[in-house]
Amino acid sequence: MGLFYAYLGILGAALLLLPFLRVEAKGGIAIGASCALAMIGGYFAVLALSGHETGLILAGTQVTGPIPIRIDALSGWFILLINFTILTGGFYGLQYMKAYRDQKANLSLHCMAFLLVQSMLSLLCAVQNSLVFLFAWEIMALSAFLLVIFEHLKSDTIRAGINYLIQSHVSIVALMAGFIWVAYRMGSYDFQAIRDFSASFSHLNSLALFLVFFAGFGLKAGFVPFHTWLPYAHPAAPSHVSGLMSGVLIKIGIYGILRMILLVETDYLVLGFLLLFMGVISGLYGVMLAILQHNLKKLLAYHSIENIGIIGIGIGLGTIGLGLDNAALSTLGFAGAMLHVLNHSLFKSLLFFSAGNVYQATQSLNIEHFGGLIKKMPHTAGLFLVASLAICGLPPFNGFVSEFLIYSGLYLGLGNDSPVMLFGFVASLFGLVLIGGLAIFCFTKAFGAVFLGSPRREFAHVSEVGLGKLIPMYAVVVAMMSIGLFPGFYLELLSAPLAAFEAKMPGVQQAAGIPANIAGLMTDIGLCAAGLIALVGAVFFVRQRAGRRQPVMVGPTWGCGYVGDASRMQYTASSFVRTYRKLFEPLFSIHKKKKPVEGIFPEGGGHETHPYDKTELWLIDKPLKILKDFIGKFQFLQNGNPQFYIFYGVVFIALVILVPMLAEGLSFLLDFLNQL
Amino acid sequence: MLSLVLILLASLFFTGIIIRAKSLVSGRKGPGIFQPMKDVIRLWKKGSVFSRTTSFIFQIAPSVYFASVLMAILVVPFGKAPGLISFQGDFVFFAYVLALGKFFSIISALDTGSSFEGMGASREALFSMLVEPAFFIMMGSFAMLTGQSSFHDIFISLHFGSQISYALGVLATFLLIMIAMIENSRMPVDDPKTHLELTMVHEVMILDNSGFDLGLILYATNLKFAMYGALIANFFVGALPLAWAVLVFFAVQVVFAMLAGLLESFSARFRMNHNAEFIYTLTSLSLLIFFGVLLLMGKFI
Numbered sequence: 013m014g015l016f017y018a019y020l021g022i023l024g025a026a027l028l029l030l031p032f033l034r035v036e037a038k039g040g041i042a043i044g045a046s047c048a049l050a051m052i053g054g055y056f057a058v059l060a061l062s063g064h065e066t067g068l069i070l071a072g073t074q075v076t077g078p079i080p081i082r083i084d085a086l087s088g089w090f091i092l093l094i095n096f097t098i099l100t101g102g103f104y105g106l107q108y109m110k111a112y113r114d115q116k117a118n119l120s121l122h123c124m125a126f127l128l129v130q131s132m133l134s135l136l137c138a139v140q141n142s143l144v145f146l147f148a149w150e151i152m153a154l155s156a157f158l159l160v161i162f163e164h165l166k167s168d169t170i171r172a173g174i175n176y177l178i179q180s181h182v183s184i185v186a187l188m189a190g191f192i193w194v195a196y197r198m199g200s201y202d203f204q205a206i207r208d209f210s211a212s213f214s215h216l217n218s219l220a221l222f223l224v225f226f227a228g229f230g231l232k233a234g235f236v237p238f239h240t241w242l243p244y245a246h247p248a249a250p251s252h253v254s255g256l257m258s259g260v261l262i263k264i265g266i267y268g269i270l271r272m273i274l275l276v277e278t279d280y281l282v283l284g285f286l287l288l289f290m291g292v293i294s295g296l297y298g299v300m301l302a303i304l305q306h307n308l309k310k311l312l313a314y315h316s317i318e319n320i321g322i323i324g325i326g327i328g329l330g331t332i333g334l335g336l337d338n339a340a341l342s343t344l345g346f347a348g349a350m351l352h353v354l355n356h357s358l359f360k361s362l363l364f365f366s367a368g369n370v371y372q373a374t375q376s377l378n379i380e381h382f383g384g385l386i387k388k389m390p391h392t393a394g395l396f397l398v399a400s401l402a403i404c405g406l407p408p409f410n411g412f413v414s415e416f417l418i419y420s421g422l423y424l425g426l427g428n429d430s431p432v433m434l435f436g437f438v439a440s441l442f443g444l445v446l447i448g449g450l451a452i453f454c455f456t457k458a459f460g461a462v463f464l465g466s467p468r469r470e471f472a473h474v475s476e477v478g479l480g481k482l483i484p485m486y487a488v489v490v491a492m493m494s495i496g497l498f499p500g501f502y503l504e505l506l507s508a509p510l511a512a513f514e515a516k517m518p519g520v521q522q523a524a525g526i527p528a529n530i531a532g533l534m535t536d537i538g539l540c541a542a543g544l545i546a547l548v549g550a551v552f553f554v555r556q557r558a559g560r561r562q563p564v565m566v567g568p569t570w571g572c573g574y575v576g577d578a579s580r581m582q583y584t585a586s587s588f589v590r591t592y593r594k595l596f597e598p599l600f601s602i603h604k605k606k607k608p609v610e611g612i613f614p615e616g617g618g619h620e621t622h623p624y625d626k627t628e629l630w631l632i633d634k635p636l637k638i639l640k641d642f643i644g645k646f647q648f649l650q651n652g653n654p655q656f657y658i659f660y661g662v663v664f665i666a667l668v669i670l671v672p673m674l675a676e677g678l679s680f681l682l683d684f685l686n687q688l
Numbered sequence: 689m690l691s692l693v694l695i696l697l698a699s700l701f702f703t704g705i706i707i708r709a710k711s712l713v714s715g716r717k718g719p720g721i722f723q724p725m726k727d728v729i730r731l732w733k734k735g736s737v738f739s740r741t742t743s744f745i746f747q748i749a750p751s752v753y754f755a756s757v758l759m760a761i762l763v764v765p766f767g768k769a770p771g772l773i774s775f776q777g778d779f780v781f782f783a784y785v786l787a788l789g790k791f792f793s794i795i796s797a798l799d800t801g802s803s804f805e806g807m808g809a810s811r812e813a814l815f816s817m818l819v820e821p822a823f824f825i826m827m828g829s830f831a832m833l834t835g836q837s838s839f840h841d842i843f844i845s846l847h848f849g850s851q852i853s854y855a856l857g858v859l860a861t862f863l864l865i866m867i868a869m870i871e872n873s874r875m876p877v878d879d880p881k882t883h884l885e886l887t888m889v890h891e892v893m894i895l896d897n898s899g900f901d902l903g904l905i906l907y908a909t910n911l912k913f914a915m916y917g918a919l920i921a922n923f924f925v926g927a928l929p930l931a932w933a934v935l936v937f938f939a940v941q942v943v944f945a946m947l948a949g950l951l952e953s954f955s956a957r958f959r960m961n962h963n964a965e966f967i968y969t970l971t972s973l974s975l976l977i978f979f980g981v982l983l984l985m986g987k988f989i
Contacts, residue, residue, distance in 0.1 A: 384801070386743045397745075397795075406788040407781065419780045426832045431987050434832075438825060438978060442971070445824045448784075449817030452791055456813050460798030460806075466741050529776070536775040543773075544759050544785065551758075551904070552751040558900050562735035569739040569800045570895050579741075583798070583806020591814055595964050 013068055016081065019052045023131045030127075031120045035113055039106045042123035046102045046130055050095035053134040057095075060088030061508050072141070077201050079141045085508030086274065087137040090267045093354045094137070096491070097259040097361050098130045100484040104365050105252030107480040111372060112162075122162055125155035126253075129261070136264055140203035142191035149187065153180040156261055160249040172248035179231060179241035186228030187268075190221060203275060210277040218278035225272045233265025235324060236294040239317045240628040243305075246313035247377065251368020254309055255361035258316045263353050266323055270350075273331060274512060281335030285436055288328030292443035295321025297627075299450040300596060303457065303589050304623035308367050308377045311458055312360065315403065318447060319356040322418065323349045325440060329421040330513065332433075337519050341424050343530060346513050347506050348417030354502070355410045355495060359402040362488045366396040369481065370462065374471045379461045379585045386463040388474045393463040395485050400455035402492055405448055408541030410495035413502075416537060418444065453592065461585035468584070496541050500534035586621060593621070601626045691766035691918060694934065698914035698941045699907070700725050705942060706913075709949025728907045736899030741801040749796030750901035756789030757908045761915050763839060767925040767933040770840035778838045779827045783820065786871070789908075790816050797893040808892035811960070815877060815889070818967040819870050825974040826863055829981040843922040856980045861920050863973050865944065868916035870967060872909055874948065877966070879957040887960070913948075917941040 026045035030038055056066050060083045072079040083091070105126070112119065132152035139145050157180070161173035191201070197213070198205035210218035231238040242262070246254045273283075298317030305311040326349025333342025369392040370385065371377055386393035402409035422444065425437040495502055507526050526534075571578045593602070601624045609617035649660075704721030711718025738746065762772040763782045773781070790812070797809035831837045833856075834845040870877050873890030880891055894905050921940035925933045958966055 384741070386745065386799075390744070393743075401788070401791065404787070404791065405784065406791060407784055412781075412784060415784075416777065416780055420777045420837070423777060423828060423831050423837050426828055427835060429987060431982065434982070434987065438828065438975075441824055441828055442821050445821045446817070448787070449820045452787060452794075453813045453817050456791060456794040456798070456809065460795050460809070464743065464745065464795060464799040465801030465806075533775055533777070536773070537781070540759075540773055540781060543762075544755065544788075547759055548748075548752050548755040551755045552748060555751050555900055555904070558732060559736065562733075562899065564735055565737045566740055567737055569741050569802045569805075571802065572804060578803070579801060581803045582801045583803050583810065588798075588806060588810045588813075591810060591961070591964065594961070595814075 015052055015055070016068065019049060019131070022048050022052075023127060026127055027124050030123050033120075035116045035119060038119055038123050039109060042127060043102050043106055045127055046099065049127070049131055049134070050099050053091045053095050056083045056138070057088035057091040059083070060085050061092070061505055063508055072144075076141055076143045079139065079144050080202055080204075081138050082140050082203075083138045085512055086267070086270060089350060089506065089509050090137045090263065090353075091134050093357050094133045094260045094263070095130070097357045098133075098256060100488050101252040101256040101259070101361060101365075102126065103484040104255070104368070104481055105250070107478065108250060108252050108368055108372065118162065118164075121158055125158035128152070128155035129159060129256070133260060133264055137267060142195065142201045142203065144201075145203075146184065146188060146191065149184060152261075152264070153177070153184065156180075156257065159253045160245050160257075162250050162253070163248070166248075169248040172244035176241045176245040179238075183228045183231035183238075186224055186231065190224040190228065193221060193224070203271075206272070206275040207277070210275070215277075215279045218276050219283060222272055222276045222278060222283060225276075226269060229265040229268035229272070230290070231265070233262050233269070234294075234317050234320050235290050236297045236317060236321075237627045237631050239294070239298070239320075240625060240632050242317060243301075243310050243313040243625070246316070246364075247307055247309035251309075251364050251371060254312075254368075255364035258313065258364060259357035259361035262316060262320065263357060266320070266327075266349075266353055269327060270346075273327070273334075274516070279335065280331050280516075284328050284330075284332030284335050285433075286328070287324055287331055288436065288440055291321045291324025291326075291328050292440050293321070294318070294324055295447040296443055296450075297321075299447055299454060300599065301623065301625060303450060303454045303592060304600065304602070304621070306379050306585070306621075308370065308379055308458065308462065309364065310377075311379070311454070312363050312367060315363075315451070315454070316356075316360060318451065319352065319360065319403070322415065322444070322447065323352050323356070325444060326350075326352060326414070326418045326421070328440075329418065329425065332425065333421075334513065334516050336428070337517050338424075339514055339517060340527065340530075341421055342513055342517070343510055343527060344417050344421035344424060346510055347503060347526075347530075348414050348421060350506055350509060351417060351495075351499075351502060352411075352414035355402070355414050355492070358488050358492050358495075359399040359409075359411060362395060362399040362485060362492075363403065365481070365485050365488075366392050366399065369477045372477070373474045376469075376471075379458065381469045382462040383465045383468040383579075383582070384463070385467075385474065389463075389476045391476055391482055393459075395482075395489065396463065397459055398489055398492070400459050402496075404451045404455055406452075407537075408496045408544045410492045410499075412541075413495060413499040413534070413537060415444075415448070420533070453589075457585050457588045461588065465582050466579035468579070468582075497538050499538050500531055503531065503534050586619070599626070600624075601629060689772055690769045691764050691771055692761060694766060694937055695761050695764065695911065695914045695918050698917060698938065699910040702913045702917065702941060702945050703910050705945035706949040706952070709946045710953050713950065713953040724906070724910065728903045728910075731903030731906065732900050734899045734903075736901060738898075739800050739802075739896050742796075742799045742896070745792075746796050746799045746896075749792040749799075750897060750904045752792040753789040753796075754904040754908045756785050756792075757911050757915070759785045761911060761918075764915055764918050765840035765843060765922060766918065766937070767922070767928060767930070768844065770838075774838055774840050776837045780824075782839070783823060787816070787820075793893060793905075796897075800896045802895065804886070804888075804892050805895055807886070808889050811889045811963075812873070812893060815870060815963060815967055818964055819867055819970060822863060822970040822974040823867055825971065826860060826977050829974070829978040830860070832978075833981045833984060839922075843925070846923065852980055852984050856977055856984070857923055859973060859977050859980070860923060863970060863977070864916055864920050865947065866970055866973075868913060868944075869948065869951070870970075871916070872912055875952040876955050876958050877963050879952075882957070887957070913945070914941060917944045920944060 022045055033041055066083040068081050070079040129152055132148045135148045157173055157177045160176055161169055163169045194205050194209050195201055198209050234242045246258055295318050298314050298321055302311050302314030326345050330342045330345030333345055402411040405411040405415035422437055422441045503526050603622040605620040607618040701721045703724040708718045708721050760782050763778050765771045794809045794813050797805040830842050834842050836842045836845055878889035882888055897905060917940060921937045925936050
């Protein structure tokens, strides 16, 4: 209890203090407060993960009723990973924001919003009262909006911010609808009421309730077709905020979905296949669009959708496991999903930080402008490479572990008997493999075009970033490697949250901890990862030894006989993906501008492609246009004339008074007529 | 361990047999079957030329590529003896380790900043992405059939009994041969002996590699061929006694190599823009295997 109030106290004190500090001190104090908050949150989280759940009930107010704070293992896992990424993001942001020291007021707002996002994300994992949950959700959404629009003088940024603001409120509406439905039926705001609700109503009702919640949480997580805000908001925000949003903010949606699976009792088989389907679609759609992007951060944002899809596949498998009373399947699915949540928060934030380094050095995010940055920024390039390998799920990095768990789940599912389910599993397998392949395609493009080759444009002052930025990034790499090499330890951490899911299967005998065969698998994978690193090292060592006495020459790249400057002829990112684009063209809407090279002395040709999101076209733009056309018909009301506005007010007041009077008169008249 | 030794042995002559078969078919005498290996050893003793444009990626990529192939070989079992690495779902690791090598070979091609090598890299990335589902679905089908999920367990418990299962064996062999041809960038997807850079895939990616690195890359190709040959051999070895198994292994390798040589002699390379479609048909082949397995198990209607 005391620690909880200390948490709120530190938050409040920091918020009050921040505006009055010198600009140099703001960041430091904010980070200090952030560390303290993370430590308290982490303490509870570690307690919960080791089996000691925290449960306390605050008195609350007359409106909210008692406010239960329950930190169970699931909350613990999410609180831990949220705070880790926020801390690294904070330390990185401290350096990143030095470039904006002149915007004093803006910086205080930024620091305050940062702390609010951190505390609200942690609180959301702990609070189990729907009203307070919605309040925290709203504060989080608003402060994330403030974080996004830091560079609010750019019109693109403010547009992206408002887009985000509106869409996150749509998600709140969906959540509100769900919670009101439960509160109306059960008369309680406690999350336990959701469990009671699904116990006392049919499975179909519970499924509908889950879908309402899924719309809300899925919008935050970025499942297709609820993803359209993501590719705008992430590039617009400063890089540490993008990393934070993509790493942990969207994961609160995943937390919500997992929490609802724990609470809602329904037909898990149907639900599981639905989630599996959503996952595959999101994964494929996200990565397919990511490949086409020219903006580095937008590319990464589409990859978040892909990874949410992979997490969705994991959750779907786990839920199917619940439906089939198959403990192994549910363990593999949920473990894969939750581990991937952590993995993605690590490598995606690292990717965004690297993109931030590139942005601050060049003031550009267009992939086609770069090239050869690896020579000027070797650390950034190396970090980006490590994160790319990890996000493609390649061993020996952490992404492989979670994807391997999900693959194992899919292969386990193939042991099933019903042909319909088998088709579902094979289709998902196909989807997941394709996602992996496309991710490799995408990241070879991104890494190759940005860091390799020769420069495509001259940038004035490109140099490696300072230690202040590199240290938090290397901290993330250490965390990533530890997962890749010691996956067993992390799976053991997950055993408490997994037990909560297993408790949903009353018919299945509960085993303590992770099943031995899966734990053994994790040891094998860790050993394989270590072996792979050792093998690469050994081969490289032999190569160095063998090459020591041989002559080494340096020359130009082989140009097939051409000896002039070939740097303008090198393959661009667009040409790298051209065959792919041609292959899948019918699925996208791409605006192309082409200026062919003509004549004996050509004036310079050009080729531009602007990929656009087809779902956005159909789900956002078209309905919006129809709505605008309809509302536009009433535009005459808004004529800018103050007298008219006063007149509207008078009409309104008159109606407010007259309508009840008329109604009363009418009922009086009816009574009178009845008596006749 | 046994499989590692056998694959290393087979890799010594595999490409040699392909070249010999091709030359015999075209009426030439051709080099000895150990010539490619001698070339590799010669390269290992040479100095190197590096492009000015390249960075440390170019230096480490061939080593990573080679190590990834070696690591994948460690997973391959032989008959009753599992590979050095064997666990449930090890074929996922197998495919992903190979993908790691591919990732590095692609970025090392991009590192040179050459237009030709970028072209090759783009094609390689696309083709290898398209070929992967076929392998995964095929392995999934056999996992379903045997109820096992590691290379060793699947192969050991695979029994050919009925006609359908023979058909499946043939299909799987064909699929593996095609995957091997694509992964090694041979006909009908890529022509290693073409003389025009514009029409190459894999060869154009390594234009700038020389010396020890080039030797590593070339030897990795030999190893990869022998590795796929070993996978095919495993389909037929099953639970044979060791002496027979070794015999069958080398027979399969030689037949596979000669087949590859014949295929290259009598077929032309596809047009580049039709390659993607061709590779996708392999996925439908793997789906055929899947349906066949369903039929075998009686799960299908």
